[in-house]
Amino acid sequence: xxxxxxxxxxxxxxxxxxxxxxxxxRRAERRAGIALAVAIVAGIxxxxxxxxxxxxxxxxxxxxxxxxxxxxxxxxxxxHLLDAREVVEERHELTSGPEGRExxxxxxxxxxxxxxxxxxxxxxxxxGAGGALGLALLLPVLSxxxxxxDSLKVTPWRxxxxxxxxxxxxxxxxQVPEDGFLTxxxxxxxxxxxxxxxxxxxxxxxxxxPPDRMAGVPDGTHVAYSKICTHAGCPVGLYRAESQSLIxxxxxxxxxxxxxxxxxxxxxxxxxxxxxxxxxxxNVLVAQGDFTEPVGPAFWDRGR
Amino acid sequence: MVERSLKYLDERLGTASLARKTLRKVFPDHWSxxxxxxxxxxxxVLIFTGTFLTFFYTPSVQEVVYNxxxxxxxxxxxxxxYNSVLRLSFEVRAGLLMRQTHHWAALVFVAAIVVHxxxxxxxxxxxxxxxxxxxxxxxxxxLALGEGFTGYSLPDDLLSGIGLRIFYSVTLAIxxxxxxxxxxxxxxxxxxxDIISRLFVFHIxxxxxxxxxxxxxxxxxxxxxxxxxxxxxxxxxxxxxGKRLWPEQTFKSVSLLLFTTAVLALLGGLAQINxxxxxxxxVAYNVTSPAQPDWYIGFLDGALRLGPPWDxxxxxxxxxxxxxxxxxxxxxxxGILTLWPWIxxxxxxxxxxxxxxxxxxxTPVRTGIGAAGLMVFFIMFMExxxxxxxxxxxxSVETVTxxxxxxxxxxxxxxxxxxYWICTGLSRTRLRPAQINAGVRLSRSPDGGYETVPLEPxxxxxxxxxxxxxxxxx
Numbered sequence: 052x053x054x055x056x057x058x059x060x061x062x063x064x065x066x067x068x069x070x071x072x073x074x075x076x077r078r079a080e081r082r083a084g085i086a087l088a089v090a091i092v093a094g095i096x097x098x099x100x101x102x103x104x105x106x107x108x109x110x111x112x113x114x115x116x117x118x119x120x121x122x123x124x125x126x127x128x129x130x131h132l133l134d135a136r137e138v139v140e141e142r143h144e145l146t147s148g149p150e151g152r153e154x155x156x157x158x159x160x161x162x163x164x165x166x167x168x169x170x171x172x173x174x175x176x177x178x179g180a181g182g183a184l185g186l187a188l189l190l191p192v193l194s195x196x197x198x199x200x201d202s203l204k205v206t207p208w209r210x211x212x213x214x215x216x217x218x219x220x221x222x223x224x225x226q227v228p229e230d231g232f233l234t235x236x237x238x239x240x241x242x243x244x245x246x247x248x249x250x251x252x253x254x255x256x257x258x259x260x261p262p263d264r265m266a267g268v269p270d271g272t273h274v275a276y277s278k279i280c281t282h283a284g285c286p287v288g289l290y291r292a293e294s295q296s297l298i299x300x301x302x303x304x305x306x307x308x309x310x311x312x313x314x315x316x317x318x319x320x321x322x323x324x325x326x327x328x329x330x331x332x333x334n335v336l337v338a339q340g341d342f343t344e345p346v347g348p349a350f351w352d353r354g355r
Numbered sequence: 356m357v358e359r360s361l362k363y364l365d366e367r368l369g370t371a372s373l374a375r376k377t378l379r380k381v382f383p384d385h386w387s388x389x390x391x392x393x394x395x396x397x398x399x400v401l402i403f404t405g406t407f408l409t410f411f412y413t414p415s416v417q418e419v420v421y422n423x424x425x426x427x428x429x430x431x432x433x434x435x436x437y438n439s440v441l442r443l444s445f446e447v448r449a450g451l452l453m454r455q456t457h458h459w460a461a462l463v464f465v466a467a468i469v470v471h472x473x474x475x476x477x478x479x480x481x482x483x484x485x486x487x488x489x490x491x492x493x494x495x496x497x498l499a500l501g502e503g504f505t506g507y508s509l510p511d512d513l514l515s516g517i518g519l520r521i522f523y524s525v526t527l528a529i530x531x532x533x534x535x536x537x538x539x540x541x542x543x544x545x546x547x548x549d550i551i552s553r554l555f556v557f558h559i560x561x562x563x564x565x566x567x568x569x570x571x572x573x574x575x576x577x578x579x580x581x582x583x584x585x586x587x588x589x590x591x592x593x594x595x596x597g598k599r600l601w602p603e604q605t606f607k608s609v610s611l612l613l614f615t616t617a618v619l620a621l622l623g624g625l626a627q628i629n630x631x632x633x634x635x636x637x638v639a640y641n642v643t644s645p646a647q648p649d650w651y652i653g654f655l656d657g658a659l660r661l662g663p664p665w666d667x668x669x670x671x672x673x674x675x676x677x678x679x680x681x682x683x684x685x686x687x688x689x690g691i692l693t694l695w696p697w698i699x700x701x702x703x704x705x706x707x708x709x710x711x712x713x714x715x716x717x718t719p720v721r722t723g724i725g726a727a728g729l730m731v732f733f734i735m736f737m738e739x740x741x742x743x744x745x746x747x748x749x750x751s752v753e754t755v756t757x758x759x760x761x762x763x764x765x766x767x768x769x770x771x772x773x774x775y776w777i778c779t780g781l782s783r784t785r786l787r788p789a790q791i792n793a794g795v796r797l798s799r800s801p802d803g804g805y806e807t808v809p810l811e812p813x814x815x816x817x818x819x820x821x822x823x824x825x826x827x828x829x
Contacts, residue, residue: 101448101449105448105449107449107451107624110452110624111455111620111622111623111625112621112624112625114452114621115617115618115621116617117617118613118617118620122610122611122612122613123610125606125609125610125613126606126607126610128606129602129603129606133602133606135598135599135603136598137598138381138596138597138598138599139589139594140381140581140594140595141593141594141595142581142710145708192539193539195540196535196540196541196542197538197542198538199534199535202543202544203527203534203544217640242639242640244546244639244640247639247640278640282524282659282676282677283521283524283525283659283681284521284523284545285521285642286639286640288641288642289644300642300643300742301517301646302656303741303742303753316753317664317756318663318664318677319664319676320665320666320676321666347524348524348527348675348677349527349528349666349674349676350528350534350673350675351530351531351532352671352672352673354672355671355672
């Protein structure tokens, strides 16, 4: 009880509750009373609204009025109707001082016996047991996820996978109009997150790709890139046909479709991996294999 | 009746003297001391509204067909989580009000914490003996951010799903252990089906438990150490001047709780927030534009947009371009923030106990650094809306980004210099309550004479050590 102040023991005679109110206090009392009455009305209103079927906006306003009315009343009460005055309280010392600390040390060590002080084998074993058990207790954490393995480096695209749209319907050559694009998947994996691919029908002769890449562009116009942004993994959902650029709406990385989807503005550092395509005998687009490199954002061992 | 129950409790628990002592505790009055209270009260609203939401929310990505009352989505395949959020928004009476109030309360919660943090920083309230509570406070900030982000992602809508995808990419970018950490956290390659149920466990159990425990510690330390004071007449390093917990502070605090709740209910009722039915359900290959996260994640999203396109390959291992803005920058920035009391002490050599606050103008270097730091976060926050500014100002997104990239290099330095200049200018004016004489102590000498001892005026210009150190200052 070191921090109780001296003045607090005094009983103030003028703190009687039946004392006459001053004029300003009476006015304050009236205002607080009105605020409380408003809160009561709003509370009743909430009943009405709820049982009438509920209405979000009206409920919000009525709740605000009810809470606000109560708040106003208490605020007025605090400012005008309390006898509270400014009080000075002395701070106590935070520290227990050297004696206090010594006493604590005594309390800790007094009855602990002779073993602790001697750095005995027992202590080392205790630390060892604690460590072993502690590590063992962490093991279940490993059950929280599969080992990454190669999962980030492969997608369901295989040599010969037929190209399908999000409904699983096969996509034929020239089905997508010129300057148009379509999100496609390997057959049997429609909607698979890591296999999402943009099939873009570009104008003849507009691609500047090396021959081995060009070999995966049927008709010289159907080029396919991974739809997962190499920056932070958003679907690259915007295509500007006139400049043949793909734009990621999340962080505005921009990729040049004609030049191997290399990034030319924004935070992305790597091009969108290309999916080499071909055409089967039913004129349906097929993949020549998986992507040219791991899709999506970079990770530590993506190059290994 | 009251007397009887007080007697009952006192005879069994000895509560009378403890309660009396607590009720008579003195807390100083200043508007800025209420910022932390607003955070606390927003938390109260969050717990009540959140508990209500829990009764209707389904933490599962099981595919279901939506057949609720929102026509545009009828017949769509959505996750059970998304379905339950639509149901509690449209079918459950008062559900939408609760959900929107919860979301608004979350935004206000983090905002109040940040402004409270600024108050603590700029007035030097983190100095000895309050370094421990500074750390607790920083912990609360992180928990609040985590709580906000996990809650934001629960509806499994398209916008939050993209946010989750970006967060996944950020954890992937952690060098060496990133892939493992990501797989353990998310349960596999994105979008692993366990994510939503895990977020739920984090959001309604793990983080709230820690949050409430730390709030308890935060307040307990405050009570133990007593509140700080602004320098003024009669305020010294050894006293607390203010109003008692009962009745004045209790009335005021409850009033503030009610006002906070009123404002949040008004926002929740009138101001639409996070209309997940407009974004649509999460589909891994869809995306919305423009896409902005909740305000407190804005700086990180902006950092990702500002970041340089530099990835690095060392001995076949890759450091992602995401690493610099989203792992390294927050690591350094929050590291400095966390360690600030010790960083500052290294330069000021001030190890004394402080209960009187600094006026920001009297510590121009600290104020300047703080303002510069805020400017860094502000520029990143602005860049988080670069697409919106581009449209509003009718300039290209590229231009907005270039301008903000240069601003990031220049503006913090300018901010520091300008703030420093303003502080020193203000310090020279007469508006210096800090130097008001704290009064005199009258002491009587053994031979019957009197002498006056002036009490310390707190904080003298250019000298950070108060004239008298605290009881146990070195």
